[in-house]
Amino acid sequence: xxxxxxxxxxxxxxxxxxxxxxxxxxxxxxxxxxxxxxxxxxxxxxxxxxxxxxxxxxxxxxxxxxxxxxxxxxxxxxxxxxxxxxxxxxxxxxxxxxxxxxxxxxxxxxxxxxxxxxxxxxxxxxxxxxxxxxxxxxxxxxxxxxxxxxxxxxxxxxxxxxxxxxxxxx
Numbered sequence: 001x002x003x004x005x006x007x008x009x010x011x012x013x014x015x016x017x018x019x020x021x022x023x024x025x026x027x028x029x030x031x032x033x034x035x036x037x038x039x040x041x042x043x044x045x046x047x048x049x050x051x052x053x054x055x056x057x058x059x060x061x062x063x064x065x066x067x068x069x070x071x072x073x074x075x076x077x078x079x080x081x082x083x084x085x086x087x088x089x090x091x092x093x094x095x096x097x098x099x100x101x102x103x104x105x106x107x108x109x110x111x112x113x114x115x116x117x118x119x120x121x122x123x124x125x126x127x128x129x130x131x132x133x134x135x136x137x138x139x140x141x142x143x144x145x146x147x148x149x150x151x152x153x154x155x156x157x158x159x160x161x162x163x164x165x166x167x168x169x170x
Contacts, residue, residue: 041098044089044155045125046138048102048145050076050164052118057107074107074120077164080141081122089126090137092149097136100126129155 057074058066068074075082083104088096105120129136135149138161146161 039131041128041130042152042156043125043127044098044100044129044136044138045123045157046146046155046159046161048081048122048124049119049160049162050078050081050122051116052107052120053077053079054117057105057118057120061107068107068118070107070109070118072107074105074118076105076120076122081163083122085140087124087126087138087140087145089129089155090139091133092135092137094137094139097133098126098129100124 052068053075054068057072058068060075061069061072063069073083081102083102085102086099087102088099090096102122102124105122108119108121110116110119129152131152133152136152136155137149138145138155138159143163145163146159150159
């Protein structure tokens with residue numbers, strides 16, 4: 001009984017002094033989201049390479065001397081392939097899976113073995129391409145670009161596609 005009396009006196013002393021008893025609870029653990037181990041889409045990328053349209057590219061660069069600045073903007077031999085042109089990634093039944101656009105063309109010296117004055121390279125990327133297909137195609141309008149089919153791994157790493165040549169150096 002004496003123990004109860006002492007406990008009651010101690011509690012009354014705490015209340016009178018403005019102190020309160022505090023009980024601590026363990027913090028609620030935060031659950032961090034884990035990365036999806038099986039992504040459902042990827043970003044396809046590549047470079048479209050074609051013969052340079054010399055006069056049109058010189059005019060595009062505004063060069064009065066007729067010279068072409070390497071690394072400057074250019075136009076290719078096909079007028080529908082230009083900056084902002086839409087391209088699409090398809091499955092092998094030609095069903096559109098995702099779309100993207102071409103960047104501005106960049107004038108460059110041709111690789112050894114190509115008999116042209118210069119080439120025009122267009123970088124491209126297409127976001128949100130669904131995973132789950134064995135083969136993918138890349139099209140612009142009604143034109144297939146590059147090889148008839150690419151694997152997901154090839155498109156993820158980036159492909160080099162030559163347009164306008166029959167025999168392209170390997």
